[in-house]
Amino acid sequence: MALLEVQDLRVSFDTPDGTVRAVRGLSFSVDRGQTLAVVGESGSGKSVATQTITGLTRGAQISGTAYFEGTDLISADAATLRRLRGAEIGMIFQDPLSSLHPHYRIGWQIVEMIQAHDHEISKRAARRRAADLLTLVGIPRAAERIDDYPHQFSGGMRQRVMIAMAMALDPALLIADEPTTALDVTVQAQVLNVMRRLQEEFGTAIILITHDLGVVAEMSDEVIVMYAGAMMERAPRRDIFYRNHHPYTQGLLASLPAQSGKRLTPIAGSPPSLINLPKGCPFAARCPHVFDRCRVETPPATDVQGDPRHQSACWLDHNVTEAVAS
Amino acid sequence: MTEALTQPVTQPVTQPLLRVRDVRKEFPTHGREVVRAVDGVSLEVRKGETLGLVGETGCGKSTLARCIAHLYDVTSGSVEFDGTELTGLSRRAMRPLRREIQMIFQDPYGSLNPRRRVGSIIGDPFAIHGISAGAERKRKVQDLMEVVGLNPEHYNRFPAEFSGGQRQRIGVARALALRPKLVICDEPVSALDVSIQAQIINLLADLQKEFDLTYVFISHDLSVVRHVSDRIAVMYLGKLVEVAPTEELFQQTRHPYTRALLSALPVADPDTADSREQIILAGDIPSATNPPQGCRFHTRCPKARATCAAAEPGLDPVLDDGPAHRTACFFPLTIGEDLSTAVPDLKAS
Numbered sequence: 290m291a292l293l294e295v296q297d298l299r300v301s302f303d304t305p306d307g308t309v310r311a312v313r314g315l316s317f318s319v320d321r322g323q324t325l326a327v328v329g330e331s332g333s334g335k336s337v338a339t340q341t342i343t344g345l346t347r348g349a350q351i352s353g354t355a356y357f358e359g360t361d362l363i364s365a366d367a368a369t370l371r372r373l374r375g376a377e378i379g380m381i382f383q384d385p386l387s388s389l390h391p392h393y394r395i396g397w398q399i400v401e402m403i404q405a406h407d408h409e410i411s412k413r414a415a416r417r418r419a420a421d422l423l424t425l426v427g428i429p430r431a432a433e434r435i436d437d438y439p440h441q442f443s444g445g446m447r448q449r450v451m452i453a454m455a456m457a458l459d460p461a462l463l464i465a466d467e468p469t470t471a472l473d474v475t476v477q478a479q480v481l482n483v484m485r486r487l488q489e490e491f492g493t494a495i496i497l498i499t500h501d502l503g504v505v506a507e508m509s510d511e512v513i514v515m516y517a518g519a520m521m522e523r524a525p526r527r528d529i530f531y532r533n534h535h536p537y538t539q540g541l542l543a544s545l546p547a548q549s550g551k552r553l554t555p556i557a558g559s560p561p562s563l564i565n566l567p568k569g570c571p572f573a574a575r576c577p578h579v580f581d582r583c584r585v586e587t588p589p590a591t592d593v594q595g596d597p598r599h600q601s602a603c604w605l606d607h608n609v610t611e612a613v614a615s
Numbered sequence: 616m617t618e619a620l621t622q623p624v625t626q627p628v629t630q631p632l633l634r635v636r637d638v639r640k641e642f643p644t645h646g647r648e649v650v651r652a653v654d655g656v657s658l659e660v661r662k663g664e665t666l667g668l669v670g671e672t673g674c675g676k677s678t679l680a681r682c683i684a685h686l687y688d689v690t691s692g693s694v695e696f697d698g699t700e701l702t703g704l705s706r707r708a709m710r711p712l713r714r715e716i717q718m719i720f721q722d723p724y725g726s727l728n729p730r731r732r733v734g735s736i737i738g739d740p741f742a743i744h745g746i747s748a749g750a751e752r753k754r755k756v757q758d759l760m761e762v763v764g765l766n767p768e769h770y771n772r773f774p775a776e777f778s779g780g781q782r783q784r785i786g787v788a789r790a791l792a793l794r795p796k797l798v799i800c801d802e803p804v805s806a807l808d809v810s811i812q813a814q815i816i817n818l819l820a821d822l823q824k825e826f827d828l829t830y831v832f833i834s835h836d837l838s839v840v841r842h843v844s845d846r847i848a849v850m851y852l853g854k855l856v857e858v859a860p861t862e863e864l865f866q867q868t869r870h871p872y873t874r875a876l877l878s879a880l881p882v883a884d885p886d887t888a889d890s891r892e893q894i895i896l897a898g899d900i901p902s903a904t905n906p907p908q909g910c911r912f913h914t915r916c917p918k919a920r921a922t923c924a925a926a927e928p929g930l931d932p933v934l935d936d937g938p939a940h941r942t943a944c945f946f947p948l949t950i951g952e953d954l955s956t957a958v959p960d961l962k963a964s
Binding site: 330429445477482500501502504507526541545546557 | 895
C-alpha cells in the first residue's frame with residue numbers, strides 16, 4: 290500500500306474577483322522511500338495541493354481524500370493533523386529565513402519541536418539530539434553553532450537547519466516545497482546531496498515540489514507535471530524525459546536553453562486565469578496540437594501505451610510518445 | 616552570434632565597445648571595514664557580442680554591472696565606453712552617454728512603478744532626454760511596444776494588468792527606447808517560468824540582431840548564459856577567475872571553481888544526471904569584507920596547495936590556451952582531469 294494516497298483533491302479560494310480553482314481533481318500516490326517530483330509553473334497548484342494535504346490552506350473549500358497510513362488528512366481534525374505534522378510528515382519550504390523564528394536560538398527551536406511531539410524526552414537529551422541532527426545535515430561545529438541565531442547562518446546553512454528540523458522525528462514523509470530555489474547552484478548541490486543521503490539512511494518518502502526540470506532529473510523516481518491546477522502527465526522519471534506524451538511536458542522541455550546558440554522553442558501565450566477557466570483542456574489555447582475536441586471536453590488522465598504508471602491527460606493517441614513520433 | 620566566435624580573437628576587428636580596467640568598488644560598512652565587492656576586474660566587450668557574466672550570490676557581478684552603467688562611481692580603475700572614459704565624468708557630461716548604456720533588471724514586478732501607465736513608463740526615457748512629446752512620443756512608444764511583442768493598444772494599462780513575462784517586455788522596451796549601444800541585462804529571466812523565459816531570451820536575440828546591440832548578460836543560471844553568450848566571464852568573490860569563448864569554457868574548463876559551478880548545475884537529462892562527475896564544494900563563499908589571502912578560492916578548492924594561500928594568481932592564458940581564454944589559477948585543470956577525487960593539501964607546494 291502506498292504511504293500517501295490522494296484521490297480527486299479539489300481546492301478553491303474565494304477572492305473579491307471570483308472563485309480561484311487552484312487544484313482541480315488531483316490524484317496521486319507516494320510510496321515509502323521514493324521521491325515524487327511535482328513540477329509546474331507559477332500558479333499550477335503544485336504548492337497549494339501539498340499545503341492542503343498538511344492542513345495549511347485556511348479558508349479554502351476542499352474536497353477529496355488524502356490517506357496517509359490509514360488516516361484521511363482532509364477530514365482529520367486539527368489535533369490529529371498537528372500530531373502528524375512534524376512527527377510523521379516533515380516539511381521544508383523555499384525560504385528558510387521566514388520559517389525560522391529570528392528571535393530564538395536554532396537549538397532552542399529544534400528542541401521545542403522535538404519536545405512538542407515527544408513528551409517523555411528530557412531537555413538535555415533533546416538538545417543532544419538537536420546537535421546530532423545538525424551534524425547529520427552537515428553543519429560544521431554543530432555543538433557550538435546550536436546556540437547561534439538564524440541570522441548567523443548563511444542561506445544554505447539555514448536550509449540545512451530546516452532539513453534537520455523536518456527530519457528530527459524521523460518522519461515517513463518529507464514535503465519539500467522548492468527547497469533549493471533560493472540557493473546558489475553549488476549550495477543547492479550540497480543541500481540536494483543531504484536530502485539524498487537522509488533518504489537512503491532513513492527510507493523517507495519525499496514529495497519534491499519544484500519548477501526546475503534539472504532538479505527533477507537529478508532527484509526523482511516519479512514525476513507529476515501540473516498545469517492550471519490539474520495533472521497533465523505522470524510517469525517514472527525516464528519516461529517524462531524520454532518518452533513523454535503530453536504536449537505541455539514536451540513544451541516545458543523544449544523551452545529549456547539548449548547547449549548551443551540555437552533558437553529556443555517557448556510555449557506561446559501564458560497560463561489561463563484560474564477564475565475563468567475555459568472549457569475543455571486547460572492547455573488547449575497554447576497547445577500546438579490542439580483540435581476541436583480539446584476545446585469542448587476535458588481529457589481524463591489515461592494510461593500511455595498501456596502502462597498504468599504512465600498517464601497523460603490529453604486527447605492525442607496514447608500509443609504514440611514523443612520518442613516514437615520523432 | 617556565431618560570427619563573433621569564429622572571428623580570430625587575437626586580432627580584435629574593431630575597437631572594443633567597452634573596456635574595463637582594474638575596476639574596484641568598495642562599500643563602507645558600519646565599522647571601519649569595507650566590502651570589496653569588485654576587486655580589480657579587467658575585461659573587454661566587443662561590439663555586437665554577448666558577454667555572459669556568471670557567479671554566485673555576492674560575487675560582485677551586479678556591482679560590476681552597475682559600475683559599467685555608471686550607476687555607481689568606481690573606487691578606482693577605468694571604464695572606457697566607445698572611446699570615452701566614463702569614470703570622473705560630471706553628471707552633465709555623462710548625460711548623452713546614458714542613452715547609449717541601458718539596463719534590464721531582474722524583477723519585472725519591482726522595477727515598474729505600479730501607479731503609472733505602461734505608455735508613460737516606456738515613454739520616460741524620451742521625456743527625460745527631451746526627445747519627443749505629445750502624439751509623436753505616443754507613436755514611438757507604441758512602435759516600441761510592437762517591437763517587443765506587446766499589444767500597442769495596451770498603452771493605457773497599468774503594470775498590474777500584465778503577466779510577469781509581459782512586464783519584462785515592458786522593461787525591455789524602456790531600455791531600448793533611446794537606441795542604446797550597450798544593454799546590461801541583470802538576471803533578466805530569473806524570475807520567469809521556463810516557458811516564458813524562452814520567449815524573452817528569443818526576444819533579446821532578435822533585438823540584438825535588429826538593432827546591432829551589445830549585451831552584458833548577467834545570470835546565475837549557467838544554462839541560460841551558455842545559450843546566449845559568445846564569451847563567458849566567471850566571477851568569484853569580486854574577481855574574475857576565468858574568461859573564455861563559451862564552448863571552450865565548457866569543453867576546456869581550466870579553473871576548479873568553474874568546474875565546480877558547471878558540475879553543480881542540474882541537467883534536465885536523467886542519463887547525464889546519473890553518470891556525470893559531481894563536485895560538491897565544502898562550505899560557503901567567504902565574506903567580501905575579509906576575503907582569503909592568495910587565491911580567494913583556496914579555502915574551498917579541492918586542488919589547493921600552499922602556493923594558493925600565499926600568492927594571488929593573475930588572469931592569464933594557461934597551458935596551451937590562446938589569448939582569448941584566461942584563467943586565474945596556479946594549478947589549472949587539464950582536459951579530462953578528475954576533480955571529484957582531488958584533495959586539498961595546504962602544506963604541499
